[in-house]
Amino acid sequence: MNYKRECGNCTACCEGWLDGFVYGKELKKGMPCHFMCENGCSIYEDRPENPCRSYQCEWLINFDIPEWMKPNRSGIIVTTRYYGNNKKYLEVLETGKPIESNILLWFFIYHYTTQIPLKIQVNGGFHNFGPNEFIEFTSNF
Numbered sequence: 001m002n003y004k005r006e007c008g009n010c011t012a013c014c015e016g017w018l019d020g021f022v023y024g025k026e027l028k029k030g031m032p033c034h035f036m037c038e039n040g041c042s043i044y045e046d047r048p049e050n051p052c053r054s055y056q057c058e059w060l061i062n063f064d065i066p067e068w069m070k071p072n073r074s075g076i077i078v079t080t081r082y083y084g085n086n087k088k089y090l091e092v093l094e095t096g097k098p099i100e101s102n103i104l105l106w107f108f109i110y111h112y113t114t115q116i117p118l119k120i121q122v123n124g125g126f127h128n129f130g131p132n133e134f135i136e137f138t139s140n141f
């Protein structure tokens with residue numbers, strides 16, 4: 001079966017939780033993208049490669065993450081990031097409300113079983129779980 005997840009009505013990545021610039025306009029934490037409108041993205045067909053087209057929401061591509069954790073339902077955005085010699089970690093961001101305990105527990109179990117390091121936001125602050133190299137890397141920001 002070829003199953004593909006889609007954004008649908010989810011616009012969490014455009015709602016002010018990620019950093020970057022879109023056509024010279026800065027994306028700031030807590031402020032929706034300047035090009036967001038009632039129906040989603042007003043420049044969707046002409047959106048730039050970076051950060052818009054190239055952004056990969058981990059929920060869309062990682063089928064280990066449950067369906068119920070879609071960003072607009074769960075209140076989190078998960079993104080793959082890299083440290084060191086191209087080593088993967090997951091960054092879990094809250095989207096305007098504290099992360100729920102069931103989500104936190106799911107990510108702790110996922111980290112424990114996969115050994116994929118985590119940078120996870122809890123009540124606005126970040127906590128890092130992984131090997132010393134990862135902890136040292138993420139402690140700088």
